[in-house]
Amino acid sequence: MALLHVTSPHATSSQRTGALMRQVMLATLPGLAVLTWLFGWGTVINVIWAMLIAAAAEAAVLKARGKPVGLYLRDNSALVTAVLLALAIPPTAPWWLTLIGVGSAIILAKQLYGGLGMNPFNPAMVGYVLLLISFPVEMTRWLAPGAAPDLATSWQLFLDRYPGADALTGATPLDSFRTWAGDASALAAEPILQGRFAGLGWEWVNVAFLAGGLYLLWRRIITWHIPVAFLAGLGLCALPFWLYDPVRFASPLFHLFSGAAMFGAFFIATDPVSAATSRWGRLIYAALIGVLIWVIRSLGGYPDAVAFAVLLLNLAAPTIDYYTQPRTYGHDKPKRGTG
Amino acid sequence: MSETASTVDYATLTRNGLWKNNAATVQLLGLCPLLAVTGTVVNALGLGLATMAVLMASNMTVSLIRNVVTPAVRLPAFVMIIAAVVTVIEMVMQAFTFELYEILGIFIPLIVTNCAILGRADAFASKNSPAPAVYDGFIMGLGFLLVLVLLGGMREAVGEGTLFANMHLLFGDMARDWTLTLVGDYRGFLVAILPPGAFIGLGLIIAGKNVIDRWASERAKRLKAPMEKGSRRVRTTGSVS
Amino acid sequence: MSLLSLFRPARTESGRKLHDFHGGIHPPQRKTLSSEAPIRPGPLSATLVLPLNMHLGAPALPCVQVGDRVLKGQILAEASGPVSAPVHAPTSGVVRAIEPRPIQHPSGLDALCVVLDSDGEDRWTALTPCPDYRDMPRAELVARIRDAGIAGLGGAGFPTAVKVNVRDSQRIEQLIINAVECEPYITADDRLMRERAEGVIAGIQVLQHLVQPMETLVGIEDNKPEAIAAMRAAAAGTGIEIVTVPTKYPSGGEKQLIRVLTGKEVRSGGLPADVGVVCHNTGTAWALHRLVTTGEPLISRITTLTGTAFAEPGNVEVLIGTPVADLLAFGGVPQPHTGRLIMGGPMMGFSIENPLAPVVKTTNCIIAAPLSELPEPEPEQPCIRCGACAEVCPADLLPQQLYWYSKASEFDRAQHYNLMDCIECGACAYVCPSHIPLVQYYRYAKGAIRQQAAEHQKADRARERFEARTARIEREKAEKEAKRQARLEANRQKSSPATSVAAATPAADPVADLKKAVGEASSAYKAAVKIAKEAEEQGADNAADLRAEADQLKARADELKIALRDAKANAPAAVAPTAQAAPADPVADLKKAVGEASSAYKAAVKAAKEAEEQGADNAADLRAEADQLKARADELKIALRDAKASAPAPTRPAPASPAPAAPPAVSLSTAPESPTAQANAEDEASAEAERAKRAQRMKALKTAFNMSHKQWKEASAALERAERDGLPDVDTHRARVDKLKKKADLAKAQLNELVEAAKADMKASTGTDLKTLKLQAARAESTVREKTAALATAREAGDEERINVLQQELAAAEQQALETARTLKQAVAEQGLSDGDDA
Structure with missing residues (x-):
């Protein structure tokens, strides 16, 4: 009898890493759709281009490392990194911007550390930050919502051949608020800040990402700890300051629905490899991210702070894990440290 | 016990200083100035030359006084010597290459803290006569300088798209047209100029050196292997033939 | 910890508050495959193999010899030591051999077994029932249980006689009967309770008598409504409470069940008796009932035969010692069977390669699953640190950290993360999206740690001996x-x-x-x-x-x-x-x-x-x-x-x-x-x-x-x-x-x-001088060498005669060499000469 001699358990759930990642990418579709509606085809082009680069870069490095390329590409983690990064950068991004960003995310931030599961930092955020500090002009060239360029223009922008790119730029809500904070009349005059409950157009982007995130929660791809703690940290930190001075500090609703807040809560911070692992650890990790985002947005030098906050907390995740181990059955107290 | 001049192997010194025991890529010493000032070739070259000069001068001085200094106070004595030499070099730069002096700023006096200099003083100069000590200082400094210039070149090329820009700061007016523009109308890749680019660049240089070393050793093994085959008999069965 | 449990505290119909343990999974049950048919008697094999180590503790010592004629229920091997159990003949026949045979273990190694050839007559030995066990002295009853070879039939095989021998100082508050059967596929206890509920209750009463608990609880999962009804009916008026627990794997784990039913936690490394709880399996209760009513020792058990490879899946009352191959034939598994052959459940059972391995006291299930049902395991991928394993671990461990450190053989750190508290339920490996065989890593680490501890102990003892000797x-x-x-x-x-x-x-x-x-x-x-x-x-x-x-x-x-x-x-x-x-x-x-x-x-x-x-x-x-x-x-x-x-x-x-x-x-x-x-x-x-x-x-x-x-x-x-x-x-x-x-x-x-x-x-x-002696010795040595070489060539040539001859010559030559060497040595030593004293 040719019997299979393997170890228990003999039954496994049908969950697969590749399928998990695919679900994550699916969940970004609502956000992608809204971005396209508001800003044109730039984001879609970026997403497709980024996915191509990511697959190629990962395959190249795996080959150089002597690993089986097919097996490792199947887990779709490179594609997810690419999608997340492409969604984070402006739709007017030229092709080389995405190339450098995705390339460094995959190669520097992921493969050089040992591949999937070994990177201490969120690769998409590393790529984003690298681009942000290297090409501040291109990375802040957002469009005004509603004035979406057509496909041809988007394509020209992508190929970096559109001469009037700067004429198209519009500020984001967070940009505007930073500029005019403290000046109530100016704030009231800014069109971008006149959305229903947050920045114009951008609020729907965040709602779309929230929908995608809820889908992930429902499918149990992610647990509730990180998104809830993230949003709670951000909102509850903004609340007292807004109550104190609503002209200088934005409302919690504004913070929660502008920039990459929802995107970060459900898609970025939940990256399992770089986040904390224990239950309490995740709560603390995400809450601190939320707090840090508010701090950098309101008091720091950058309009949107999700990337920096996530990277900083990635640094702290091992220490958080150190102190938040669960109490094992049969023991009195939870252990600390690694023994 | 101090070696006599005749017993110093200059070939080994050279090989070690430039490759096998390179101050920057193997000993990983003096990384602070290395990472901070290698944004362009001229900065890197300037600091590299300054460090080399300091190394040679301090090595020579330490070697001259090696028999007078007692072991108990040798390290403070060396540090004092190095500090004096660095002060001299700083003043020289201030006099003759003022703009470069201003660009490099604090990193010239910080050459004192470069562990490579104290390390060579203690490990070699204090145990050898002046001539080999000076040579050791020169070759170690040269190794350091080469890494500096390489990293500076990389960062300048990737970050600004040029090479040898502003060389007149070091070499005077005749060097004004030495600038090579690699990419016309380069947008600039800021991260290469900023500290992260330095770390990544140095990491790549060290990785490259390790790859070359490994390739060289494998090649050597492959070349040696056929000769070794016949030199030893290995018994693989129980019977003695 | 489901969100809903925060709002709705679980309570049974009787109002007993149920607790919950952390984690747990809900794999597909697959119990209907074997739960609808009644228990049927198993086959009578021609040869029965009875391993002597079927239980936890010291292996039994054989007390019959090869060629002895034995009757059904006769003792074949006696218990050795306080924690041990005897082995009885499941049928009448002749003892063919007492030798190592492949047994029920994932390693596939052999162990000492009594091999019995059945004569087909199935004749019983003299039995002495003890229906008046309540009037017997306690020690006698415990001795009867021990002599009957009853061990925990739930999977651990702990000798029941030891478990019921509660110390007077230990006050047992709850006697828990584990009828949960949380693993998929297994339905043995289910059918047992449906068909023989009265017997089970009677057996529980024996346990009650021995243990004297304050309350008796029977935990049954809510996926067995008929069994619950049957047991409730049989337990009416006896004071035994039938408690329904929510279906979750692994609520049948002893520690988890104790937590669910009583809210108590057994200390790490401790026993349930320390918190006043004793757990027994349903099958054990039934075996006790058989013992007191008919005097039968433990010679058979209910085993589930399941898996789509079986033409007739179901539960059989199988004689202990029946080779699995016979059961496969009995159940109609087409030969050759490719796929998995599992002894035990799909989560904690082990796959066996040799179907000649016998069914033992702890075999509750045999699964024969083709590849379509339980496919080949997927290749292991890198851990993505998703934390799903930690979410399902019933012991609230961090399987991820245990995995990292077991893989790196850093056993100190693994122990810091409480590796030894792992019950090896397999829930973590079940949910792992990267298909990492987590439980295997933990088994490896646990084995290495135990080995290290044993060596450490040996070294300690050696050191003590040495110190005593120097002191002396x-x-x-x-x-x-x-x-x-x-x-x-x-x-x-x-x-x-x-x-x-x-x-x-x-x-x-x-x-x-x-x-x-x-x-x-x-x-x-x-x-x-x-x-x-x-x-x-x-x-x-x-x-x-x-x-x-x-x-x-x-x-x-x-x-x-x-x-x-x-x-x-x-x-x-x-x-x-x-x-x-x-x-x-x-x-x-x-x-x-x-x-x-x-x-x-x-x-x-x-x-x-x-x-x-x-x-x-x-x-x-x-x-x-x-x-x-x-x-x-x-x-x-x-x-x-x-x-x-x-x-x-x-x-x-x-x-x-x-x-x-x-x-x-x-x-x-x-x-x-x-x-x-x-x-x-x-x-x-x-x-x-x-x-x-x-x-x-x-x-x-x-x-x-x-x-x-x-x-x-x-x-x-x-x-x-x-x-x-x-x-x-x-x-x-x-x-x-x-x-x-x-x-x-x-x-x-x-x-x-x-x-x-x-x-x-x-x-x-x-009569000789040094030089001559040396010469003689050297000559003898070279003769030996010659002969050895000649022998080697002869061996290669395959010349049998010559080989024999040469072997004899070689022996003689070696003897000679030995003698001359000895003489030389003696002479040299006597005279105090050395090699350099040659003139």
Whole structure:
């Protein structure tokens, strides 16, 4: 009898890493759709281009490392990194911007550390930050919502051949608020800040990402700890300051629905490899991210702070894990440290 | 016990200083100035030359006084010597290459803290006569300088798209047209100029050196292997033939 | 911890509050495959294999022999030790063998089994039921249970007799019957409860009687409504509470079930009895019921045969020891079966490769699943740190960290994360999206840790033994020392009058007096010996008397010698000036003392040897004395070495000249005495003793020669240096060099003499000389080699005859080689020669 001699358990759930990642990418579709509606085809082009680069870069490095390329590409983690990064950068991004960003995310931030599961930092955020500090002009060239360029223009922008790119730029809500904070009349005059409950157009982007995130929660791809703690940290930190001075500090609703807040809560911070692992650890990790985002947005030098906050907390995740181990059955107290 | 001049192997010194025991890529010493000032070739070259000069001068001085200094106070004595030499070099730069002096700023006096200099003083100069000590200082400094210039070149090329820009700061007016523009109308890749680019660049240089070393050793093994085959008999069965 | 449980605390119908444990999974149940058919009796196999280690604890010891005819229910192997259980014959037949056979273990290794050939008649042995167990003394009931071989049928196999033997000090609050059966596929307990609920309840009552709990709970999962109904009906009025627990894997784990039903947690490394809980399995209760009603021992159990490969899946009452292959045939599994063959459930069972492995007391399920049902495992991918494993772990561990550290073999860290609390339920590996075989890593780490602990224990014990031994030796040494002191005192009393008598000359020095006395006594003895020998040769009458006299004089001489040694040893400073005119140099003194101590020791050894040969009474004492003197000599040698080390070059040239001469001189001076002093009646003994002496002398001479040679070399070097540097004292150097050379040459000459004498002696005694012996040995060796080579070629050629012949020849040649080598060694050792002494 040719019997299979393997170890228990003999039954496994049908969950697969590749399928998990695919679900994550699916969940970004609502956000992608809204971005396209508001800003044109730039984001879609970026997403497709980024996915191509990511697959190629990962395959190249795996080959150089002597690993089986097919097996490792199947887990779709490179594609997810690419999608997340492409969604984070402006739709007017030229092709080389995405190339450098995705390339460094995959190669520097992921493969050089040992591949999937070994990177201490969120690769998409590393790529984003690298681009942000290297090409501040291109990375802040957002469009005004509603004035979406057509496909041809988007394509020209992508190929970096559109001469009037700067004429198209519009500020984001967070940009505007930073500029005019403290000046109530100016704030009231800014069109971008006149959305229903947050920045114009951008609020729907965040709602779309929230929908995608809820889908992930429902499918149990992610647990509730990180998104809830993230949003709670951000909102509850903004609340007292807004109550104190609503002209200088934005409302919690504004913070929660502008920039990459929802995107970060459900898609970025939940990256399992770089986040904390224990239950309490995740709560603390995400809450601190939320707090840090508010701090950098309101008091720091950058309009949107999700990337920096996530990277900083990635640094702290091992220490958080150190102190938040669960109490094992049969023991009195939870252990600390690694023994 | 101090070696006599005749017993110093200059070939080994050279090989070690430039490759096998390179101050920057193997000993990983003096990384602070290395990472901070290698944004362009001229900065890197300037600091590299300054460090080399300091190394040679301090090595020579330490070697001259090696028999007078007692072991108990040798390290403070060396540090004092190095500090004096660095002060001299700083003043020289201030006099003759003022703009470069201003660009490099604090990193010239910080050459004192470069562990490579104290390390060579203690490990070699204090145990050898002046001539080999000076040579050791020169070759170690040269190794350091080469890494500096390489990293500076990389960062300048990737970050600004040029090479040898502003060389007149070091070499005077005749060097004004030495600038090579690699990419016309380069947008600039800021991260290469900023500290992260330095770390990544140095990491790549060290990785490259390790790859070359490994390739060289494998090649050597492959070349040696056929000769070794016949030199030893290995018994693989129980019977003695 | 589901969100809903926060809002709706789980309660049973009876109002009992249910708790929850962390984690858990909900795999597809697949129980309907085997749960609808009633239990049917299993096959009667032709051969039954009964492993002796079916239970936890020591394996049973066989109490039948091969060829014995046994009846059904007869005991085949007895329990050994307190935690053990016996093994009974499941059917009547003949014991075919008691040998290692493949057994129920993932390793596939063999273990000792009783192999029974059934005769098909299924005849019972005499049974004694005990339905009035409540009136029996408790110990008797427990003994009955033990003798029936009942063990935990839930999977652990812990001997029930031990488990029910609750100590009086332990108050059991809850008796929990584990009818949860949380693993998918298994339905054995389900059917048992549906069909035989009354029996199960009766069995539970036996347990109640033994354990005396405050309450009895039966936990059943809510996916078994019929079983719950049946049990409720049967338990009506008995006080046994049937509790429904939510379906979750692994709520059937003992610790988890205790937590669910009572909210208590068993301490890590502790027992449920510590928190007042005892858990038993449903099948065990049924077995107890059978025992008290019919007296049957445990010889069969309900096993689920399931998996889509079975044509007729279901539950069978199978005899323990039935090979799995027979069950597969019984259930209609098409051959050849490819896929998985699992003994146990899909989560915690192990796959077996050899279907000849038997069903044992703990086999609750056999799964035969083709690849379509349970496909091949997917390749392991890198861990993405998703934390799903930590979410489902029922022990609230961090499987991710355990995985990292088990993989890296960092067992300390793994233990820090409480690796040993893992119950190996497999929930973590079930949910892992990267298909990492987590439980396998933990098993590996646990095994390595246990092995390390065992080795550590062994090392500890070895260390304790060693320490005890050294302590004992110290103690014995101290006792010996005390005895020696006492004897020395006694001797000193005896010899002091003799010394004063022998001191003829009015010298103030006691040492000198003793010396003279010794000399006189020795000469008197020698004379007496000579006379005695002559008398014996001539066969005179008074030969014996003369011999006795000679012995007496010898004894006297020996005593005096010992006294002299003691006196010398006690006054080394006084001895030094008499020995030489050199200034009081500590090194020289020590050297002298060493020399004297060595010779004293040698003399004492000789005396002791003699005494032993003659069987004298004081032989042991003399031997002890010799040991003491040896110890003394060693001490002095060490002191000398220290002195030399602390005072290098300057002191050496000065005593150099007399010193090397001293040891050989001393030994030479004692040597002439000894051979003659030793010349006893027996020539052989004397010759042997002579040989021994010669050997010793040669050794001493060799050392002396080496030393003087070395010193000579050094002096020559010093001379050279002096000459080169043009120092004034060149002449003194030269003189020293010459002196040393002369000394060395003298020693060498003497040594050569002795070597020649030894060789001659050897020739005389063995008929050959050293060279010949060596040649013989070498020749024998080469013969052996030749034969070995020839044998190898013959083996390669496959020539049977020649191989045999050569083997015999080889044996003979080896024997020869051994003998010659031995002779050579003996001769060399006797004569004190060495390899370099060839002329």
